[in-house]
Amino acid sequence: MADRKPLISGNWKMNHNHFEAIQMVQKLAYALSQNDYDVVDVSVHPPFTDLRSIQTVLESDDIPIALGAQNCHWEAKGAFTGEVAPGMLAKMNVSVVIVGHSERRELFGESDDEVNRKVKAVLANGMTPIMCCGETLEEREADGAVTKVKLQVLAGLAGLKAEQVAGLVIAYEPIWAIGTGMTATPEDAQEMCSAIRGVVRSKWGAEAAHGVRIQYGGSVKGANAPDLMGQSDIDGALVGGASLDADEFARIIGYRLVG
Numbered sequence: 297m298a299d300r301k302p303l304i305s306g307n308w309k310m311n312h313n314h315f316e317a318i319q320m321v322q323k324l325a326y327a328l329s330q331n332d333y334d335v336v337d338v339s340v341h342p343p344f345t346d347l348r349s350i351q352t353v354l355e356s357d358d359i360p361i362a363l364g365a366q367n368c369h370w371e372a373k374g375a376f377t378g379e380v381a382p383g384m385l386a387k388m389n390v391s392v393v394i395v396g397h398s399e400r401r402e403l404f405g406e407s408d409d410e411v412n413r414k415v416k417a418v419l420a421n422g423m424t425p426i427m428c429c430g431e432t433l434e435e436r437e438a439d440g441a442v443t444k445v446k447l448q449v450l451a452g453l454a455g456l457k458a459e460q461v462a463g464l465v466i467a468y469e470p471i472w473a474i475g476t477g478m479t480a481t482p483e484d485a486q487e488m489c490s491a492i493r494g495v496v497r498s499k500w501g502a503e504a505a506h507g508v509r510i511q512y513g514g515s516v517k518g519a520n521a522p523d524l525m526g527q528s529d530i531d532g533a534l535v536g537g538a539s540l541d542a543d544e545f546a547r548i549i550g551y552r553l554v555g
């Protein structure tokens with residue numbers, strides 16, 4: 297895993313109102329200790345309506361969990377009904393923003409170009425993007441997975457400087473593994489994450505490739521986290537369903553203590 301500190305992120309999707317979110321994060325904080333935070337960065341990504349409540353809990357109790365969002369718009373303000381500007385998130389001490397999740401791309405028609413604008417807007421506001429990529433089952437079966445993912449990475453990060461790429465996060469999430477209980481084998485996940493690092497190396501250079509953190513996502517659980525996290529190019533996990541259970545998410549974060 298080189299010397300990159302892993303980032304394990306809980307993507308709550310459209311789950312938990314702000315009361316439930318407060319309980320969830322308190323339970324999670326109770327299950328984690330400084331030993332965890334010393335070796336793993338942790339972020340939680342609740343719905344927008346929970347952010348302010350969670351910010352208050354994290355800050356008043358000095359909990360070193362990073363506050364994250366699931367999406368944002370790329371413009372700073374204006375007539376964009378229903379959208380949230382990156383600056384609004386930064387003002388609430390959101391530090392990590394998921395961009396281009398496959399559900400955004402597949403269900404809400406987000407394009408590579410929009411993902412790229414969002415990545416740039418998140419960086420411009422001093423936050424860290426988690427830029428998501430991943431192939432469908434049909435693409436994998438047609439041997440098109442690596443090509444698809446490489447193109448998504450090049451398009452999503454187009455126009456960035458090497459030092460910006462070095463500091464951001466890419467999440468590789470095979471779409472067929474999200475919420476299905478089907479996980480990529482650690483070897484398949486490693487192969488793709490290594491290919492992603494290779495693309496970063498050829499486009500942005502060795503330092504960017506060395507610095508960029510690559511998460512795996514798709515049915516990550518306490519039981520499979522150690523094998524996935526043991527791969528040399530996997531620097532963390534983007535966790536959906538299992539992050540809704542504080543104890544299970546804590547088990548994933550404690551992956552190094554299992555087995």
Ligand code: PGA
Nearest residue numbers: 474475514515535536537
């Ligand atoms: P899952 O979701 O862990 O429920 O498969 C992962 C994600 O969509 O980020």
